[in-house]
Amino acid sequence: DAGVIQSPRHEVTEMGQEVTLRCKPISGHDYLFWYRQTMMRGLELLIYFNNNVPIDDSGMPEDRFSAKMPNASFSTLKIQPSEPRDSAVYFCASSLAGAVNQPQHFGDGTRLSIL
Amino acid sequence: QQQVKQSPQSLIVQKGGISIINCAYENTAFDYFPWYQQFPGKGPALLIAIRPDVSEKKEGRFTISFNKSAKQFSLHIMDSQPGDSATYFCAAGNTGNQFYFGTGTSLTVIP
Numbered sequence: 001d002a003g004v005i006q007s008p009r010h011e012v013t014e015m016g017q018e019v020t021l022r023c024k025p026i027s028g029h030d031y032l033f034w035y036r037q038t039m040m041r042g043l044e045l046l047i048y049f050n051n052n053v054p055i056d057d058s059g060m061p062e063d064r065f066s067a068k069m070p071n072a073s074f075s076t077l078k079i080q081p082s083e084p085r086d087s088a089v090y091f092c093a094s095s096l097a098g099a100v101n102q103p104q105h106f107g108d109g110t111r112l113s114i115l
Numbered sequence: 116q117q118q119v120k121q122s123p124q125s126l127i128v129q130k131g132g133i134s135i136i137n138c139a140y141e142n143t144a145f146d147y148f149p150w151y152q153q154f155p156g157k158g159p160a161l162l163i164a165i166r167p168d169v170s171e172k173k174e175g176r177f178t179i180s181f182n183k184s185a186k187q188f189s190l191h192i193m194d195s196q197p198g199d200s201a202t203y204f205c206a207a208g209n210t211g212n213q214f215y216f217g218t219g220t221s222l223t224v225i226p
Contacts, residue, residue, distance in 0.1 A: 042218040106158030
């Protein structure tokens with residue numbers, strides 16, 4: 001089975017540019033999570049969706065960050081304008097609701113560097 | 116308020132030794148406690164998980180011990196191997212909902 005697929009794997013861009021990160025969850029999963037990982041703050045939940053609807057975006061750091069999930073198989077996290085402090089590894093994860101013992105399955109992340 | 120506290124931040128163990136990582140949680144409504152293993156350049160991957168109705172779960176060399184009254188749980192890695200060197204995260208939450216992650220433990224197993 002295909003896991004969670006994220007693209008791009010690496011992104012290097014200059015401050016002020018728009019950055020779009022993409023995620024394809026595992027087919028059939030109805031929860032999707034976006035995380036940010038840094039050495040200083042560890043793994044932070046940014047936002048999560050249930051059935052394509054945003055449930056909790058309280059972790060989104062600023063209005064520069066936005067996330068969408070137009071359908072069950074695709075989500076984007078956008079940063080506009082980007083800043084050097086946004087440099088981190090961004091993970092997408094998905095899970096299946098309605099069943100016990102269902103963990104979150106993570107993609108391999110996008111390593112973002114803002115110069 | 117940090118929902119899950121994890122210690123130690125880093126751990127060095129000799130090959131063949133026992134690695135122990137501890138976590139404590141706040142919310143008694145949590146009903147699912149997974150541990151994730153992360154290698155450099157990869158996403159966290161589920162290692163083992165437990166529900167609060169049991170006190171221990173073992174899968175191979177990995178064991179979770181769970182103390183519901185103390186709101187604590189721990190990961191024990193028996194016969195630690197160099198290939199176990201990774202970062203380990205505990206988490207707590209409710210299935211199909213938000214998980215709260217610990218800050219991670221970097222484990223190094225020395226040959």
